[in-house]
Amino acid sequence: MTIRSTSRRAYAAIAVSVASIALLQNLVIPVIPMIESDLHVASDAATWTMTAWLIAAAVATPLLGRIGDLRGRRTTLLAVLAVVMLGNLVAALAPNIGVLILGRVLQGAGGAVFPLAFALLREVMPPQRLTGAIGSVSALVGIGGAAGSVLAGPLSAAIGWRGLFEVALVAGAVGALLTVAWIPRSGLRTAGRLNSLSAVLLSGWLVALLLPLASGAHWGWASPVTLGMFALAAVLLAAWVISELRSAVPLVDIRMLAHRDIWPVNAAGLLIGVAVFGFWGYLPLFLEVPADTGWALGLTVQTAGLVLVPLLIGMSVAGFATGPLTRVLALRRQLVLGALLMGATVIGAVLFHSAVWQLALAGGLFGVGVGTAYAAMASIIVESVPAGSVGIATGVNANLRSIGSAIGSALMTAIVFGTLDPAGRPLERGYDVAWVTIAVLAVVAAAIVAIVPAARRRDTAPVQLPTGPQTVLADAA
Missing domain, CATH: 1.20.1250.20 (MFS general substrate transporter like domains)
Structure with missing residues (x-):
């Protein structure tokens, strides 16, 4: 198989994987009234199906993107797709709103597919085709998000809101199978380790920031809870920046x-x-x-x-x-x-x-x-x-x-x-x-x-980072 053919197959696998996750971003927005009626919950409880995805994706995206840099992008991509497929299954079978929100949290891990996809494209695409490949996959991220809003209404009328997650499950499975078959096992990874303290602080300030942004209208923008969460986010953000600047192996x-x-x-x-x-x-x-x-x-x-x-x-x-x-x-x-x-x-x-x-x-x-x-x-x-x-x-x-x-x-x-x-x-x-x-x-x-x-x-070399933990090594992940 030629290098060009291999890169085209790898691109197809990446594009399908990205599309399967992008659809999940806004998929529930048009069907929130159906979820309210079917699960007998109030609208503020049903909107947590959207909030849960947003917060989970915010935490998972940088952390799993970094794990992909360290442990291999192909392996990490497959793991993320597996978690998202589990989330789709949980959401499709959810007997109540709590289980549905759990499914959406698992689906939120799929946010990490986007940085993993861009990193894999840099590995598998010829330099002359890299910009075009990144552009088209970037478009898929946005198209999938908007398409979820457009298609959810007509599809849910035909197969119900639970059926939407079944469709996403099938799409994710196709993406995983193509990843196994068409993305080469060899790749690049960075020497080093995951900075646990930075990971905890990063997750903390993201949750503390996004939670009041998503729920502030319901809680009241001047309520003690909202203001307290914003203050906590500021403190954790400052602590995270200090931790990263002092660390020999920053996240x-x-x-x-x-x-x-x-x-x-x-x-x-x-x-x-x-x-x-x-x-x-x-x-x-x-x-x-x-x-x-x-x-x-x-x-x-x-x-x-x-x-x-x-x-x-x-x-x-x-x-x-x-x-x-x-x-x-x-x-x-x-x-x-x-x-x-x-x-x-x-x-x-x-x-x-x-x-x-x-x-x-x-x-x-x-x-x-x-x-x-x-x-x-x-x-x-x-x-x-x-x-x-x-x-x-x-x-x-x-x-x-x-x-x-x-x-x-x-x-x-x-x-x-x-x-x-x-x-x-x-x-x-x-x-x-x-x-x-x-x-x-x-x-x-x-x-x-x-x-x-x-x-x-004077050349087109990327921004140079210090040597040591950031040294790029060959990997067979």
């Missing part, structure tokens, strides 16, 4: 993240995460506001989901175009243009939203911006760090986007649902203010990347 090399090739991209990732979830996550809700408000369109859940199809198409086109586009446009410029397009599109939606076609067009253009930005971010990170740090570096970037999504959700909820009409429905002004806010954040993301210059190097 995350803070100095690497502070490099000017890396930190602007991560800062942009956080802000873009806010904008992405703030627009596409709330666009269906905007479309479903009853028409008798005098300004809304009053679409059904199924029709509103279909309006997101142009967004999926836009993300697909942009993600798969990243490789060829780099011949004429540098990756950092692609990131800047993608973020600017996102901001401009959201402003367009604020100005023009009286017809479905206007919002469908806005969604398509927004998808192009998201796909371009996601693909460029992943490629910049992969090409800027040593091979032995790709898993943890891309994991941190993915986590920052997830934290941004949580912030975007909290921000939109606070602004849109902070002031309601007498019938308890959101006001048009609330959406306008919220979307202008996230458009500004997208522009700020573009400005950060545009203003901070890349480091000048």
Whole structure:
């Protein structure tokens, strides 16, 4: 078998694995009312099916990304897929909300598939095809998330909400089988060990931050619990940074993240995460506001989901175009243009939203911006760090986007649902203010990347880290 054929098969296995996990991100959002009815729970309990995935993914993504760097990405990918498949089985058979949430926690481990995928692509793809491969897989991450929202409604009507997890189980099994058959066993790993203290502190501040972001609207943003959790997150974050800077074997090399090739991209990732979830996550809700408000369109859940199809198409086109586009446009410029397009599109939606076609067009253009930005971010990170740090570096970037999504959700909820009409429905002004806010954040993301210059190097070598624990060795994992 030729090297090209081997790389194509490995790419296919990685893409299927990523797609099987990406679908799970937002799969439960459209079916939360069905879960409430079937399991006889209140809406705040049912929304924990989403919160549980978010928190579990946030913790698992950097930790398992680092374990993949240390122990081999192929082996770690298979282990993660096995845990996710178990989670799908548990969720499909869940007799109550507690067991369903446990299943979603297990599924959340799948967040680690994304950094593992990017690291494996660097191992198996020829250099000339690496950027295009990263771009297309990045697009799949976003496409899968949006597709979960679009497909969940029609699929659940046909096979029930439990059937959604059965479909995901089959997709995960296919990804695992292709990984075994088509991804080579040899690869790269980094010498060293997992820093247990840093892992505990990292997990602690992520949970302490994301929990109030997800539940603050229910608890009250000024409640002692919410403020206490935010304070705890700040303390644990400071302790984690100090621990990492003092450690001879850091979990995350803070100095690497502070490099000017890396930190602007991560800062942009956080802000873009806010904008992405703030627009596409709330666009269906905007479309479903009853028409008798005098300004809304009053679409059904199924029709509103279909309006997101142009967004999926836009993300697909942009993600798969990243490789060829780099011949004429540098990756950092692609990131800047993608973020600017996102901001401009959201402003367009604020100005023009009286017809479905206007919002469908806005969604398509927004998808192009998201796909371009996601693909460029992943490629910049992969090409800027040593091979032995790709898993943890891309994991941190993915986590920052997830934290941004949580912030975007909290921000939109606070602004849109902070002031309601007498019938308890959101006001048009609330959406306008919220979307202008996230458009500004997208522009700020573009400005950060545009203003901070890349480091000048006489070659294309990635950011160099100290020798010792970071030395890259051959592995047969």
